[in-house]
Amino acid sequence: MVDYSALPANTPVLVGAGQITDHWYGEDPASAPSPQDLRRDAARIALDDSGAPDALRETIDRIVAVRTTPDSIPGAPQPFGRCENPPATVAADLGLADTENIYSELGGNQPQELVNELAAALHAGECRAALLVGAEATRALKAAVRAGMTLDWSRSAAGPQTDRGYGGALLSPYEIRNGLGAPTQTYPAFEHALRRRLGNSREEHLALMSELWAGFSKVAADNPHAQFPTARSEEFLSTPSAENYPVADPYLKWHVAQDAVNQAAAVVMTTVGEAERMGIDRSKWVFLHGHAEAKDGFVTRRQDLSRSLPIEKSLHQALRTSGKQASDIALFDIYSCFPCAVLLATEALDIDWRETPVTLTGGLPFFGGPGNNYSLHAIATMTERLREQPGDFGLIMANGGFLTKEAVGVYSTTLPENWAPVSSETIQREINAQLLPEPEQADGEIDIATCTVVFQKGVPTRGFVIGDGTEGRVLARIAKGDDATLKALLADDPVGKRARIEVCDDTNIIAGID
The missing domain is CATH 2.40.50.840 (OB fold (Dihydrolipoamide Acetyltransferase, E2P))
Incomplete structure (x- = not known):
């Protein structure tokens, strides 16, 4: 029998999770999903999942919306308009009043970092319950533009909003001037450096990446929320073709994250005291145990491009603060925008991805890569799986930028002991101390x-x-x-x-x- 009596009332807890995938791809314009509608629907699912949606509607006082991809790129075309206040629009759609509304900065690390942040805020009494939600409708946007449709995605509610903007620059002017750019253009730098350190030829590393991804695609094929639920063979993934054309050496199309998705996810967090007051059944409770965040410098200032100090140090801190080792973790979801992110994380964890599954969803190439919001789907899925496996532990690693920003969380239905926020300042100082001087132009x-x-x-x-x-x-x-x-x-x-x-x-x- 689990003893809840000694659990402090301000212990943060996840109590609701939801996600939705829409396969609309250019059919009737009236049924085209908008980011607003997807956020609303995922949030409703998360509220209903708690078993106490009405009580949560009266209690939620903070809403955080994950930044969309178009809002993450200065000057990006938004042919159907944009929502000026995503979190306030969610509040209006759900009938929530007097909420603090936050629009996140960019980065695939954001969902896990925001869970860490919200847990600390709930623990400190800064809010009573929080909704974290995000959505992308890139698939619908591309299909509608191609079909010459006119959609209206400008629906927006009025209200206060803290817009955190873009965050810090991911590339320096030197790097942009000399050839770095989009993720598919920059991640090969890490992939080839890792390949060389592992002693792989081009052919051997192509086979390695394809073997890794074939396993991910099989998970996606069985996931009802996957945008691309097709199992891909190693042969298909390693062979250039019309369906799998070269993108940037060493990557073919299906080696990289696929952003043409209509997907949304949401989680609801509160405290143990509020959950008890609202009558949320304890079978719904999932706790954040250990956590960490870390950031790297510009690509050209990193000493070893075949490694990632933020991945290594954030994973180790999250495990240490949860009192666990990698061998104690039953479920993993490692951010999978490109193969090197998974290979570096599993190396840091000292686990064999051939024996230990490291995706719950199927990964960004096959489940889908909804911009900054992918890991919120992973967290929602982790919440569902841990409820089915009470007592087990799960680990989420979320990645942003160019292996630039990492956030990690360790979860379980197991009650935490004396939960308190964890600072990542020490590991951040260690990373900063190892950065190279800024490079210069030189013959x-x-x-x-x-x-x-x-x-x-x-x-x-x-x-x-x-x-x-x-x-x-x-x-x-x-x-x-x-x-x-x-x-x-x-x-x-x-x-x-x-x-x-x-x-x-x-x-x-x-x-x-x-």
Whole structure:
């Protein structure tokens, strides 16, 4: 018999979870899902899941909405308009009054980091109950634009809102000028560096990534919430084709997160005292045990691009503060935008992903990658699974930016002992202390540590190398029209070779590869 009597009333607890996936893809415009409608529907499911929706409607006093992808990119086209106040609109849709409304900053780390933040706020008495919700309708947007439809996504409620904006820059002006950019353009730097450290050839690493992802796709195929519920074979995933074309070396299409989704998720949090008062059955309760957050510097300032200190240190702190080891964890959901994120996390945890499943959903390429909100689906799924497996522990790792921002949570129905917020300041100082000086423009030679070639419609169009020379870390790009260097980067393994760099118009240009 579990003894709840000694559990402090201000212990934070998750009491409701919900998610929804809409497969609309250009049919009747009247049935096209909007981000507002998806947020509303997922939030309603989460409230109903608690078993006490009416009581929660009277108690929720803080709503946090995860930032959408269009609102995360300055100047991004929003052809159907935008909701000016997502959290207040959710409040109006649900009939909630007098709520504090927060719109998050960008980053796939946000759902788990916000759970950590809300747990601390509930523990401190800053709020009585909180709703965390997010949605994306990128699939509907793309389909409607392609079909020439006109939709109206401008519905918005009035009210106060704290908009946290974009957060800090993810790339420096130096990095943008010299070739880094979108995630598919930048993550190959980590993938190739990791490949080299593991001693894999290109072919061996392609097989490794495809084996990993084939297992993820099988989980998605059995997940009713997956946007792309098709099991993909290792052969399909490792073979270029019309369905699986090159995106950026070493990635083919189905190696990367797929953002064409209509998905939303929500969780409701409160305290043990409020949950008891509202009559929420204890079978619904899931507790956050250990947690951590950590951030890295700009890509070119990291000493070892084949590792991630924030992943390593945040995972270790979350386990330590929960009093658990990786071997004690029954359920994992590791953020899976690109294979290297999973491979680095499982390495840090010292677990074998061939033997220990590390996704609950099927991952961002197959479950779907709803922008900043993916890990809220993982948390909702974790909540459901832990209720089915009382006493087991589960771990969520959420990732944002370019392996830049990590947030980890350890969950269980098991009662925590003397729960208190955990500071990540110590591990953050340790990470900051290991950053390299800012790189400079410099002529000379470098030893190539990593590289990529980016494709457009199957044609190689641009690329970069990162390496170290006498002036320190250097990032250099291929000059426009330099097909010879593009072919050289693709023909053989350039990692470990030397590259000649010339500065032209304040940009590092690859002049040759030896």
